[in-house]
Amino acid sequence: MNVVATKPVGEIKQMGHVDVLIVGAGISGIDAAYYLQKDMPGKSFKLLDALESFGGTWRSHVYPGIRSDSDLFTFGFGWKLWSGPPIATADEILAYLEEAIDEQDIAKHIQYQTKVRTASWSSADKKWTVISERLDSGELESYTTDFMWMCQGYYEHKKGFTPVWPGMENFKGQIIHPQAWPEDLDYKDKNIVVIGSGATAATIVPAMADDAKHITVLQRSPTYMFAAPNRNDLVEQLRELDISPEWIHEIARKNVLYTSAKLIERCQSEPDVVKAELMAGVQQYLPEGYETDVHFNPKYKPWQQRIAFVPNGDLFQGIASGKASMVTDHIDHFTEKGILTKSGKELEADIIISATGLNMLLLGGIEFDLDGELVDFSKTVAYRGVMFSGVPNLCWVFGYFRAASWTMRADLVSELMIRIFQHMEEKGVSVVTPELRKEDADIKLGPWVDPEVFNPGYLQRSLHLMPKQGDRQPWLFTQDYWDEKEAFPKANLDDGLNYR
Numbered sequence: 001m002n003v004v005a006t007k008p009v010g011e012i013k014q015m016g017h018v019d020v021l022i023v024g025a026g027i028s029g030i031d032a033a034y035y036l037q038k039d040m041p042g043k044s045f046k047l048l049d050a051l052e053s054f055g056g057t058w059r060s061h062v063y064p065g066i067r068s069d070s071d072l073f074t075f076g077f078g079w080k081l082w083s084g085p086p087i088a089t090a091d092e093i094l095a096y097l098e099e100a101i102d103e104q105d106i107a108k109h110i111q112y113q114t115k116v117r118t119a120s121w122s123s124a125d126k127k128w129t130v131i132s133e134r135l136d137s138g139e140l141e142s143y144t145t146d147f148m149w150m151c152q153g154y155y156e157h158k159k160g161f162t163p164v165w166p167g168m169e170n171f172k173g174q175i176i177h178p179q180a181w182p183e184d185l186d187y188k189d190k191n192i193v194v195i196g197s198g199a200t201a202a203t204i205v206p207a208m209a210d211d212a213k214h215i216t217v218l219q220r221s222p223t224y225m226f227a228a229p230n231r232n233d234l235v236e237q238l239r240e241l242d243i244s245p246e247w248i249h250e251i252a253r254k255n256v257l258y259t260s261a262k263l264i265e266r267c268q269s270e271p272d273v274v275k276a277e278l279m280a281g282v283q284q285y286l287p288e289g290y291e292t293d294v295h296f297n298p299k300y301k302p303w304q305q306r307i308a309f310v311p312n313g314d315l316f317q318g319i320a321s322g323k324a325s326m327v328t329d330h331i332d333h334f335t336e337k338g339i340l341t342k343s344g345k346e347l348e349a350d351i352i353i354s355a356t357g358l359n360m361l362l363l364g365g366i367e368f369d370l371d372g373e374l375v376d377f378s379k380t381v382a383y384r385g386v387m388f389s390g391v392p393n394l395c396w397v398f399g400y401f402r403a404a405s406w407t408m409r410a411d412l413v414s415e416l417m418i419r420i421f422q423h424m425e426e427k428g429v430s431v432v433t434p435e436l437r438k439e440d441a442d443i444k445l446g447p448w449v450d451p452e453v454f455n456p457g458y459l460q461r462s463l464h465l466m467p468k469q470g471d472r473q474p475w476l477f478t479q480d481y482w483d484e485k486e487a488f489p490k491a492n493l494d495d496g497l498n499y500r
């Protein structure tokens, strides 16, 4: 049965037409605007964002110590130099993005506090009608657009993922998710338990350790961690040699990507050796006899989940000084005073931080319909992990999760989309739709991201909602920068894409 779309009701202000509508003014949206402006100067465009300002993730996350775990030479844009330390705080990233917006004169195209609710494609008019809501006034607005460039990220900004544990309601202290950090949280001299040991926990713990009485990290199973100084020695040396900033930026990017490629190769060819090296790297910061084997010895293969980078080993310094400690155990239930673990340990806490990850959200929670029929994206097949079979004039910037940064893919997707726009102009057409070819009759479909490649909990929980990938090009989504950087520029744009 076809599911029919319902539209927001009430008075709707008509805002006119733009050639391209970008949803999201985070890293991906700013990148898309840069490429459109540079390569398609004739196209009008607008960015809509629900937040009160630019930056997406880096504005909505305000927990103590919030920082990147990718280096900014590659997490930053290819087209704007980064000159700070490799790992950057949210404030440093926002300052960089603000400069990028100013230099490229993008601000005039952005409208904030505007949440896109629905998008309806009309085959007759060959355009989308988008209805959005002003979060400051509740007013509904409507735009028409030829193309939707979706840069709304991959997770629900409103609310993080907190599992339900028995007895939570009995706990007398505060339970906080890092995504909803209370501005006025007073944790001085308090006992804190952080549940989870991913990148967020690795960031929060050292940032809070000095002021808290004690912080315990309670993890079900360990995460790979990589400790190193927050410095790129090659960059430092090039600076001393007075090499130009442009060259340094380019060399730093190549250096980071080369090092990552080598590490992935080694993770695949000698996972046990890499694992031993990562564990030894952690051990060097910890006192002799520390149970590294218990707390820093993950069950999965290195790189199946993101390796948490610990700049200057700050997390381990906290453990070594006695301000922080690790417990690897399962939660049995919450008590009035804290958490009782399955092995019978009682962890007392004034504050419990649930660093348990995020909820994925498909395309910003926007309801899409084609001529009135709702789109079920889980029934579509992704064209190179960018566009979706049967869905015209829409792309989604979904970056890299592991080895390369998110932004490295945002750049590749932008370049591919610009090629597609230019191809459409040459052909004199205005609609592009991915469609399976005759030879795809026997295509085998698999999950959006192969769990062998990357399998964190938030992705596993949502895979059933996500588009599928096929077993051949152009329907693969490899999450492999080195593969896509060769394949995207050479892609035959008449293969798997229909134009009219």
Ligand SMILES: Cc1cc2nc3c(=O)[nH]c(=O)nc-3n(C[C@H](O)[C@H](O)[C@H](O)COP(=O)(O)OP(=O)(O)OC[C@H]3O[C@@H](n4cnc5c(N)ncnc54)[C@H](O)[C@@H]3O)c2cc1C
Pocket (backbone or CB within 6 Å): 023, 024, 025, 026, 027, 028, 029, 048, 049, 050, 051, 054, 055, 056, 057, 058, 061, 067, 068, 069, 070, 071, 075, 114, 115, 116, 117, 151, 152, 153, 154, 155, 157, 363, 364, 365, 366, 397, 399, 400, 404, 405, 406, 407
């Ligand atoms: C804490 C944290 C740290 C991370 N660190 C790294 C890292 O070091 N390296 C890395 O590669 N990746 C990292 N990531 C992944 C990260 O989200 C991306 O790298 C990057 O910031 C995503 O940028 P984006 O612009 O695509 O999306 P986002 O930053 O998620 O921005 C999307 C924007 O779209 C807006 N939006 C969404 N839906 C709608 C709607 N319906 N209407 C209007 N606006 C909407 C949102 O308000 C938001 O401003 C991290 C993620 C988190 C949560």
